[in-house]
Each structure stands twice: as C-alpha cells, then as structure tokens.
Amino acid sequence: MKISYNWLKQFINLDWEAEKTGELLTDLGLEVEGIETYQSVKGGLEGVVVGQVLSCEKHPNADKLKVTRVDLGAGEPVQIVCGAPNVAAGQKVPVATIGTKLYDGNDKEWVIKKGKIRGEESHGMICAEDELGLGSSHDGIMVLDADIAVGTKASEIFDVENDSVFEIGLTPNRADAMSHWGTARDLKAGLQQKDINMELITPSVSNFRVENRLHKIDIEVKDADLAPRYCGVTISDVKIKESPSWLQHRLKAIGITPKNNVVDVTNYVLHELGQPLHAFDSHYIEGDKIEVKTLDKDTKFTTLDEVERELHEEDLMICDAVKPLCIAGVFGGINSGVTETTTSIFLESAYFNPVSVRKTAKRHGLNTDASFRFERGIDPNITEYALKRAALLIQELAGGNISSEITDLYPKKIEDFQVFLSFENAAKLIGEELPQDTIKSILSSLDIKVNSVTETGIGLTIPSYRNDVQREADVIEEILRVYGYNNINFTQKLNASIANIDKFSDYNVQNTISNQLVGQGFNEMMANSLTSPDYNSLSEQFNEENNVKMLNPLSNDLAVLRRSMLFSGLEAVSYNINRKRSDLKLFEFGKTYHQYTDDRIENKHLSIIVSGNRTPESWISGTQETSDFFYIKGIITLVLERLGLSKLKSSPIKSDLLSEGLSFSLGKTKLVEFGIVKKSILKHFSITQEVLYADFNWDNVLQYAKHNKIKFTEIPKFPEVRRDFALLLDETIKFEEIHTIAKQTEKQLLKDVNLFDVYQGNNLPKGKKSYAVSFTLQDENKTLTDKQIDKIMKKLQHNFENKLGAELR
The missing domain is CATH 3.30.70.380 (Ferrodoxin-fold anticodon-binding domain)
Incomplete structure (x- = not known):
C-alpha cells in the first residue's frame, strides 16, 4: 500500500522528516518497506533558473540558429546557442545551466554540458515546456512573465510537487489502516505516546446541500446480508474534464493514472478515507431504479476490461430495472462508467459482505482497489460521510447539482464490539505492568471507548471498523504496539532448558534416513498436500466419499487433500522429464489424509521414486545401467537395515497401481510396499519410461525402530x-x-x-x-x-x- 506524505499531512500537521515518520509507522505495526521520492516534474527543475536574453543575433554558420547572451543573475552573462524561432532580446526565459539533468518523454536522463554548436560556444540551454516536463509544446521556448526576477529558481515559480511516498507492507488484519485517514489515525496515537499531541484534521461535509429533487433513482436491496448498507445520490449537469493538477499529483504519487475529474474523485476518496465508491452514468440506468441482487448462474456480463464473464449464482450485482451494471464491490460494467459525454451521475457508496466480495473476486480472478478493501472489511459507519465528501468534490471540480436526497438503506446496524480487559492478563501477556492511566490513554487514542473501570479491569467498546480487535488478547496487542515493543523492559537473566530428545523421535530418524538417501544420490522433494479429485478415477481403492474436501478451493486441481503419495510424486517425475531430466531418484516425507464416517485420519509416509539410469552418463561408466526392481529393493532393504529392522517377511501384493510388487512386513505389520508403476497410470501423466515406487508406512516403521536394540562391536585390530x-x-x-x-x-x-x-x-x-x-x-x-x-x-x-x-x- 502506498501512502503519500504530503497527503498524510493534510490530516495531521507534522513537520518530521519522512524517514523519522516511517520509523514511527513501522513501530506501530505499519511496516514501511521503502520510501520513494515523487516529483511531478522529473528532476524537480533542479538547476533551471530564470534568465533574461540581453542580445539575440543570427548564428554566422547556421541559418536557423541564433547566438544569445543571457543574464542568469549571478556573474557575467553567458552565451547560449538557441534554435527556437521565437527567441528575442528582452525576454525572460527558463535556462538549464551547465550540469542540469533533464529528461525526455521516456524519462531518459541527459545532462547539459558546455559545448560548441557550429563553431560557437554554448553555456546552457534555453528550454521549451516539453524539455522541462511542464507540457507537450515544442513550438518554441517558454517566455516567462517580465516581472519575475532574473536568477529565480524555476522550481519556485512553477507548480512542482515534491513528495515522499511510503510503501507499507500492510498485514491483512489492518483493514482500518487502508487509507491516508486510517494511517494518520494510527500516527496520531503513536505521537501521543511521545507526548506530541496533535489533532486529526477531518474533511468537512457541512456544505452538502440538495439543490433540487428532479432526478431521484429508487434503490432496492434484495439481499441485506450481502449488502448490509447501501447509499446513493444523483448529481446532474456535471462537466467531465481533466482533473486539476493538485488532484493528479495526489493520485500519481501513489501510482494511479488520472482519468477524468469524476473518476479521479472516487479514487481520491477511496485512498483518502478507505471507502470504495462507484460513479454510474445515470443515462444508462434504465427505469430510474437500482437493484442490488444476485442473478442466475451463467448469466453473461461484460466488465470494464471488455471481458465477457459468466456469473455465479452467489455473485452480488448492481442492476437497473433491466440489466446488470456492476459486480458489487469488485468491478464495473463496460457501459456503466463515466465517459466524456456523461452529464449526470448516480454515485454509490456501500458496505458489502467481505466474504461475498472475496469469493466473487477469486472466482473471476479480479483484484481491484475496491475488492482489496471490501474483502478485509471497511468502516460501515463512514458510508454516508464518504458519499457526501465525494459529492462535494465532484461539485467543486465538475460543477453540477445534487439532484436527489441521499438514500441510505441500513436496516440492521453493525454493532460495536464489547470486550473486558483484565489488568492481570495484560501484564502477563506484555511481560510488564503498565500504568492504568497509560493503558486508558492508548485505548482512547485508538477510538476505543472506556465504559467502566474496576480494580481488576476495564469494560471497552471497540469501534466496528476494527474487525480485527474482538478479544481481550487483541486489545492487549493494540496497547503493546502503540506503547512500543522496544519500550518493554526485559530481564538480564538468561533462562534455558535442555529438552529430553528421544534418539528415535520422528525428527531424528527422518534426518538419519534423509542423509542416507541423499548419500545414495537421491533428492528430497516436497509436494503440495492439496491435489486434484480426478486422481480418484485412477484407482478403485480411492472412493470419493473418503476424500477430505476443501470448502473454498483455489482451483479444482487443489480441491482435496491427497490420499496417496504416488500421484504428487508422478507430477514431479513428469515435470522433470519434460525438462530433459529423466534420471530421477526422489524421496518425500509427507502425510495422506482420509475421511471416514466418524473420523479423519492422517498417516505419515516415506515415498521413494526411481526412474531412468542409476548413475549419470560418463565415459568412465561405460554402458548405462537402468534402475530396476532389484535396485529399489536394495535401497529399501538398506533403509530398514539402517534402522535395525531385519528378519523381514516378503509377500507379493496385488494393486491396481503397481504391475509387479512386494511388501516387507514384521509379524503382521506391513512396513513398506514397492513395485513397478502400471503403464496405464504413467500414461495419465504422459510418462513413457519405467517408474519404480516404494511407499513406507512411516508410523509403523517408527514403532518398530523404537523397540529395536542396536548392538555394536569394535573393529578388530588384527588383520583378516x-x-x-x-x-x-x-x-x-x-x-x-x-x-x-x-x-x-x-x-x-x-x-x-x-x-x-x-x-x-x-x-x-x-x-x-x-x-x-x-x-x-x-x-x-x-x-x-x-x-x-x-x-x-x-x-x-x-x-x-x-x-x-x-x-x-
């Protein structure tokens, strides 16, 4: 998230350096990952001064060039060769002095140097507006007001915006800080802990007035659970044009390209207050009615990016009396937005259900500034205020009249959260007992209302926009981040404990076997536990009812938890073979997951996959030896022997995954199954070479390894x-x-x-x-x-x- 420092100062009058402010924001939990410099004119006109042309004569060696003498206000006048047709004696002009860096239309830097042009020395350049980045004209040099003093810096007379932009790595829980207003609110709380008390400057909407009621648009919300609050107002007789420079600078600083005055205002309020808005061209709203509802599955809808999408039955849509206009909280429709021909708009401000917006955005692969905020939960109490703020700005920049009352549909108010904070619990979690007055002061600075105070704790009301603060632990975290983690004292005593680690613990045994396999030329792989349900069709032993299914899968390929290590291993084999790596030795420790009637079961496995040649191709090795059944059997035997497991019973197995296979058991407990993967399975993964696979039941292996007593003898000193x-x-x-x-x-x-x-x-x-x-x-x-x-x-x-x-x- 990008935050403009100049914009931030509109809410809190702070004169700190950007770096110092960035440090405080980071301490408050809004980690500043970097600070960029924004200049409305590249280079900031550094080195460009106002000069006066004292004389202007024709160049002796060029018809279209002129030799001028220019007074720069310091020292002797300088000679500059100029090719502009309008240069003349007596003019006040912008001059780029020696060493000045200018930039072309592609932001490529070039430096003004002393030189000769057709035999005449030139000590600078008299500039046109496009050469300075102040416009697009190149018809001639800029001629400035005659009243401007010679030697004045150009940056002082032109509207040059210099800004610092914070790149904040916002965590998903901090929905309250997704705006300049929210960031300023946190900054105020942090400053208060440093005994710097500052007021937040809130944009006023007291001038909001309804000029007439000639264009009312009825609003009907058919699903209040998906749209708990919806506001709208109409503005007539607007004139769409380019936004003023101050607004363009604000948007450009945070990486947004200005479009027109109305759209720019909605973007401005979005990043100012954190409230997404949408402006509809009311000419396209049929029946003078807005309906907020879901539509039938597979309904066609074309969005602003000109992509036709098929709607889901749970997608909330903004519609008129006839057709859909917008995917609520996500993306507008192609014919509903504001264009240069728009004269009347319907302005929307709403609070949409975060889960609904997130699901819709994921389904359609859309990620917009609006969905980013709605998904995390915005403040439901500023919906109308933001609408008024935007309406007043539109009137200021585009003219027009408020031509309807604000319709505000808010049938069930979203209540604030009630939390009781125990002083004892706060001290335990923080590690230090903070003064009660400090705690109350911090909470008050965060808009958390103190309802009651007892000897044991405080009763609090948390504003609804802080949807991440609903428990006592959350409140303590808020106190701690504002108080400052670095301000918590810690003891000089170092406490340490020695853990009693069993040498046969899963971790130790796993490391032992991993090291052994790596020493034998294997590579460890780690596959996703999520996999495709389509793999069930490859084996009769996998019934669909035993799948552990994801409620909200990212895709169908990641819809269930795996029930076999084989398929994820074959995905890795196929991936490597397609990239010309056909000699493979892979192993993986992982789990499989199974859903039964009364329970869900996780089983730990060690899988080994071998394919291709045993050793890399070499002139020393001669003919290549292909990995076969007996090779993987030897690897398996070595693994079990390393754990002291011998006297194994081998038995043939029948499997619809393996064409030939054996199992090793101790007593009635099966430790491992291995064999050659069937060609029908390999074909599904486009694998044509033989693949050998072993599946250890790691839980059983560990159980027997723990009870195995390892004997050892010294190496004899005498020769054999x-x-x-x-x-x-x-x-x-x-x-x-x-x-x-x-x-x-x-x-x-x-x-x-x-x-x-x-x-x-x-x-x-x-x-x-x-x-x-x-x-x-x-x-x-x-x-x-x-x-x-x-x-x-x-x-x-x-x-x-x-x-x-x-x-x-």
Missing part, C-alpha cells in the same frame, strides 16, 4: 586373511549349501564366504560346474598363523568333498 577354493561340483548344487557347510565347519574365525566366479562349459565333465569361492578368516584377539589357517582350510575341503562330492581344481 583370505583363501580361495576352485570347486568342481554337480550343477544342481547351490552356493547356499556351500555357505551353510562352511559356517558349520568354522563358527568363530570364518567371517565371510563369497562366490566370485561361476564357470560352466568346455573342459569340464558333463553335469559339472566350477565355483570360485573366497573365505575370509580373522581372529579378533591375535594374528592368525599359517598353521591355523591351513588347518581350517583342510577341514573345509574335507567337508565339501564328503558332503557335496566336491573336487579341488
């Missing part, structure tokens, strides 16, 4: 020894049998048995195969001797020969 056998075996014998016999033969020193080569083919007897097996031996207490090693190897050889019929090759 490896010996190999090349065994000739029957082709029916499996490595598992060799592993079992070896472990039974030597239980203490044999640490590992590994099959590192298998050969079947030429030079072997029929029905035989060759296994190359390695045996790793280690004693944790001493170094093994050759004698011990040979003894163990002979035992192994003997058992292989007797039990498997093996032969050493």
Whole structure:
C-alpha cells in the first residue's frame, strides 16, 4: 500500500522528516518497506533558473540558429546557442545551466554540458515546456512573465510537487489502516505516546446541500446480508474534464493514472478515507431504479476490461430495472462508467459482505482497489460521510447539482464490539505492568471507548471498523504496539532448558534416513498436500466419499487433500522429464489424509521414486545401467537395515497401481510396499519410461525402530586373511549349501564366504560346474598363523568333498 506524505499531512500537521515518520509507522505495526521520492516534474527543475536574453543575433554558420547572451543573475552573462524561432532580446526565459539533468518523454536522463554548436560556444540551454516536463509544446521556448526576477529558481515559480511516498507492507488484519485517514489515525496515537499531541484534521461535509429533487433513482436491496448498507445520490449537469493538477499529483504519487475529474474523485476518496465508491452514468440506468441482487448462474456480463464473464449464482450485482451494471464491490460494467459525454451521475457508496466480495473476486480472478478493501472489511459507519465528501468534490471540480436526497438503506446496524480487559492478563501477556492511566490513554487514542473501570479491569467498546480487535488478547496487542515493543523492559537473566530428545523421535530418524538417501544420490522433494479429485478415477481403492474436501478451493486441481503419495510424486517425475531430466531418484516425507464416517485420519509416509539410469552418463561408466526392481529393493532393504529392522517377511501384493510388487512386513505389520508403476497410470501423466515406487508406512516403521536394540562391536585390530577354493561340483548344487557347510565347519574365525566366479562349459565333465569361492578368516584377539589357517582350510575341503562330492581344481 502506498501512502503519500504530503497527503498524510493534510490530516495531521507534522513537520518530521519522512524517514523519522516511517520509523514511527513501522513501530506501530505499519511496516514501511521503502520510501520513494515523487516529483511531478522529473528532476524537480533542479538547476533551471530564470534568465533574461540581453542580445539575440543570427548564428554566422547556421541559418536557423541564433547566438544569445543571457543574464542568469549571478556573474557575467553567458552565451547560449538557441534554435527556437521565437527567441528575442528582452525576454525572460527558463535556462538549464551547465550540469542540469533533464529528461525526455521516456524519462531518459541527459545532462547539459558546455559545448560548441557550429563553431560557437554554448553555456546552457534555453528550454521549451516539453524539455522541462511542464507540457507537450515544442513550438518554441517558454517566455516567462517580465516581472519575475532574473536568477529565480524555476522550481519556485512553477507548480512542482515534491513528495515522499511510503510503501507499507500492510498485514491483512489492518483493514482500518487502508487509507491516508486510517494511517494518520494510527500516527496520531503513536505521537501521543511521545507526548506530541496533535489533532486529526477531518474533511468537512457541512456544505452538502440538495439543490433540487428532479432526478431521484429508487434503490432496492434484495439481499441485506450481502449488502448490509447501501447509499446513493444523483448529481446532474456535471462537466467531465481533466482533473486539476493538485488532484493528479495526489493520485500519481501513489501510482494511479488520472482519468477524468469524476473518476479521479472516487479514487481520491477511496485512498483518502478507505471507502470504495462507484460513479454510474445515470443515462444508462434504465427505469430510474437500482437493484442490488444476485442473478442466475451463467448469466453473461461484460466488465470494464471488455471481458465477457459468466456469473455465479452467489455473485452480488448492481442492476437497473433491466440489466446488470456492476459486480458489487469488485468491478464495473463496460457501459456503466463515466465517459466524456456523461452529464449526470448516480454515485454509490456501500458496505458489502467481505466474504461475498472475496469469493466473487477469486472466482473471476479480479483484484481491484475496491475488492482489496471490501474483502478485509471497511468502516460501515463512514458510508454516508464518504458519499457526501465525494459529492462535494465532484461539485467543486465538475460543477453540477445534487439532484436527489441521499438514500441510505441500513436496516440492521453493525454493532460495536464489547470486550473486558483484565489488568492481570495484560501484564502477563506484555511481560510488564503498565500504568492504568497509560493503558486508558492508548485505548482512547485508538477510538476505543472506556465504559467502566474496576480494580481488576476495564469494560471497552471497540469501534466496528476494527474487525480485527474482538478479544481481550487483541486489545492487549493494540496497547503493546502503540506503547512500543522496544519500550518493554526485559530481564538480564538468561533462562534455558535442555529438552529430553528421544534418539528415535520422528525428527531424528527422518534426518538419519534423509542423509542416507541423499548419500545414495537421491533428492528430497516436497509436494503440495492439496491435489486434484480426478486422481480418484485412477484407482478403485480411492472412493470419493473418503476424500477430505476443501470448502473454498483455489482451483479444482487443489480441491482435496491427497490420499496417496504416488500421484504428487508422478507430477514431479513428469515435470522433470519434460525438462530433459529423466534420471530421477526422489524421496518425500509427507502425510495422506482420509475421511471416514466418524473420523479423519492422517498417516505419515516415506515415498521413494526411481526412474531412468542409476548413475549419470560418463565415459568412465561405460554402458548405462537402468534402475530396476532389484535396485529399489536394495535401497529399501538398506533403509530398514539402517534402522535395525531385519528378519523381514516378503509377500507379493496385488494393486491396481503397481504391475509387479512386494511388501516387507514384521509379524503382521506391513512396513513398506514397492513395485513397478502400471503403464496405464504413467500414461495419465504422459510418462513413457519405467517408474519404480516404494511407499513406507512411516508410523509403523517408527514403532518398530523404537523397540529395536542396536548392538555394536569394535573393529578388530588384527588383520583378516583370505583363501580361495576352485570347486568342481554337480550343477544342481547351490552356493547356499556351500555357505551353510562352511559356517558349520568354522563358527568363530570364518567371517565371510563369497562366490566370485561361476564357470560352466568346455573342459569340464558333463553335469559339472566350477565355483570360485573366497573365505575370509580373522581372529579378533591375535594374528592368525599359517598353521591355523591351513588347518581350517583342510577341514573345509574335507567337508565339501564328503558332503557335496566336491573336487579341488
């Protein structure tokens, strides 16, 4: 929100520097994010002075140029070459001196420098009005009043507006400060805490008079809940023209382009008082009647931006006796606004239901200054006052006569809020006991009426425009922000507590697994928990009645809470593949949400998605290895082993999401399901490559991880020894049998048995195969001797020969 400092000073006569005022506004909760400088004339005519042409002669080397001598009021006269046809001796003219910065029509800066033009020196420039930014004429130089003293600064004789504009980051709850009047009201309260008492200067409407009653327009509000208050008046014989410069400067300073005197007044009052207004060309109001009502669904309506829109049955509309004219509180219709041919207007001032306006604006994708204020809740008690203020300004700038009484439909007054403030609770929340007189003074400065005072607290009436202050805590917050957070004393004692954090808490375990997956080349993703209800059709296991639905979804794609992690993961896969990133390893911790008859359930999950190649393409890696079912199975096993979960039971699963799948369980508790996503599912997301998916029930995983006891042993200090056998075996014998016999033969020193080569083919007897097996031996207490090693190897050889019929090759 932009606030003009010059405009603000119309309400509160403050002579502080803008930076100091900005600091106070920030302390009051109206955070000033920046201060811009506004100049009605770019550069502010800095360096431009009034000069007098002493002589004017033809340029010796150019027919259309003249050489002048100009007195600038200080020092010797200067020579300036000028090409204007109307320059002449004796004239008073604006002169841009050496070093002056001027700006072209595109605000591009150029600097006046000393130079030569066709061989003659020139020490400045005699300016036309367009060169100074004072108009559009370039027929010749500006000739000033002969009474102006030579050397006078141009900024002192022209209407140049210099302003500071505050960019305020307004929080949604501060609807009361959405205007210069509201900001000034807060500023007054803040100044009072600094013992600077200033009165707010309120625009007077005492001159409002009804000249005649020749043009009455009847008003009917058919839904008082959507339009609790509606005011209107007619003004006849207006003349539409350009607004005066003071009004244009005010609007331009806050980024609004002036249009005409009537429209500019409605914008001016909007930003002055915070009350949106709308001026209708009464010529287009058929039947001399205004109806405030809703229309049938899909009714066509063309707005001011020339877009034809289909109305919702809940959209509140301003209509005449025949047709709709305006979307109430949001946007006008194409044929209802004020144009240069308008001679009579109907001026509207209203209070519309904030929720209704917000829904309508969202439905149609419209965000206007009016809807911005109506959505947050404006002051319902200034509706008529703002109407009178605007009517008087229109009369002042456009002429005309008030040609009807003000119609004010306000069947049910919006009441102020009653709150009791406990002194004890205030001290607890603030952290310091403030004097009661200070509390009452602050509340009074905020227009909060003190009804009663007791030993324990104060009974208060909160004005209805402060719709964000309805509880005791809200009142305490108001006291604190005006008193000043920086003025609250704090103790020098530092208190700290040490939390007892379980190493198996969700946070710690999640970090452990995240680090492991990242180390294996995965990237963590975070998807929106809101998703499209259309995904229900992809699986029979998702019934629509179990969806947790949003009451006011931003769009149909974000209408329900997700019930599976798969679909949001596939959205990410599709997005990346479309951007040439097809080798993907993704994981996400998140929740799914389910609606049952008696309850709503949230389940925590860890999802893993793999697609494409295992490793990036490289000249070292040779052929690319595609991620497959066994790869993701290995990743899952490593995750569970990291948490000490072993002895898992694997079972095949049937799912309409996975073409092949397994589950890992402990006892009867399922920990994870994984497999290959069906092509029919992938097709919905325009994915053509294979995608592997794993879904951990994280709640179950955590439950088992907490009860798992992790054992550890020190790394042995003594070396391990490896010996190999090349065994000739029957082709029916499996490595598992060799592993079992070896472990039974030597239980203490044999640490590992590994099959590192298998050969079947030429030079072997029929029905035989060759296994190359390695045996790793280690004693944790001493170094093994050759004698011990040979003894163990002979035992192994003997058992292989007797039990498997093996032969050493």
